[in-house]
Amino acid sequence: MKVAVVDINGKDTGRKVELSDAVFAIEPNDHAVYLDVKQYLANQRQGTHKAKERAEIVGSTRKIKKQKGTGTARAGSIKSPIFRGGGRxxxxxxxxxxFKLNKNLKRLARKSAxxxxxxxxxxxxxxxxxFxxxxxxxxLDVLKSLGVEDKKSLFVLGNxxxxxxxxxxxxKTSEVVKTSELSTYKILNAKSLVLTEGSVEGLEEILSK
Incomplete structure (x- = not known):
């Protein structure tokens, strides 16, 4: 697949770059893409949520009412989860x-994206x-010249x-990454993907293994 190379003013340089079919023209694997995006989003979660359970509540251990004769259910502790302020x-x-994904699947997901x-x-x-x-x-001038100023864009640099x-x-609508930082989620999250000439060779080297 050949793609025309433009300069930062949006003008055709007259050159074309050959994109490898093994990276940019495969049969997309939707499930691999789903798993890789799911892993990326899962890794963003801090997982620091915590609620106190019964054993962690500070309170008296005194039996709050007698066992029989009250006409209500038995209750032995104010820390019981059925009471307000009790443990959860x-x-x-x-x-x-x-969670873990193997390298081949992640590589397939990026090529699919x-x-x-x-x-x-x-x-x-x-x-x-x-610059x-x-x-x-x-x-901003580069974005306007390329016609992506109103779109979410991802720029991929070789170095x-x-x-x-x-x-x-x-x-907020643009992000710049190196080839080694490129992920399936970032590719799909952008409306326009802008590759520099130097990044094309790097991507093909990384993903053609």
Whole structure:
């Protein structure tokens, strides 16, 4: 699959980059994508929720009323879950929501997500660029030139670029990542995927294994 390369002004450079069919033109596996996104979201959960159970409540252990003759149910402790202020039955405890997926499945999920973007014509390849200094205005100009200023966009760089990253950090609808940080969730969460020329080779190297 060949895709035209544009510059940061949105103009065609006259060059085309060859996208590997093994990465950008496979048969998408929806279940692999589902599992990888599910794992990503599960890992975002802190799992610090906690409710006090009966043994953790501070209170008197005195029997609150006599066993018989009251006409009501027996009650032995003010800490009982049936009373207000008592412990909670089977309350939430701190836990880790993460689960394991093998590398081959995660690789398949990312390739499936990239293929979906390519099929939807939501993939743009731009030549490698840099800024002299971190400026949000410069990054906004790039978004406008590429026609993605009103869309949620994800820029993938071949190598870390501090000026480009800092220029995008204040924008809620755009994110800049390196090829090693790319995830299935981030690909699908963006309406437009912008790859730099340097990132294409890196992605194919990582995902073609």
């Amino acid at each position: 039955i089977f309350g939430p405890r701190p836990r880790n929501y993460g 990239l293929t979906m973007k390519a099929n939807d014509k939501s993939l743009i390849v731009v030549e490698d660029f840099d 002299d200094a971190p400026k949000t205005k410069n990054f 870390a670029n501090k000026n480009v990253y800092l220029s995008s950090r204040n924008l």
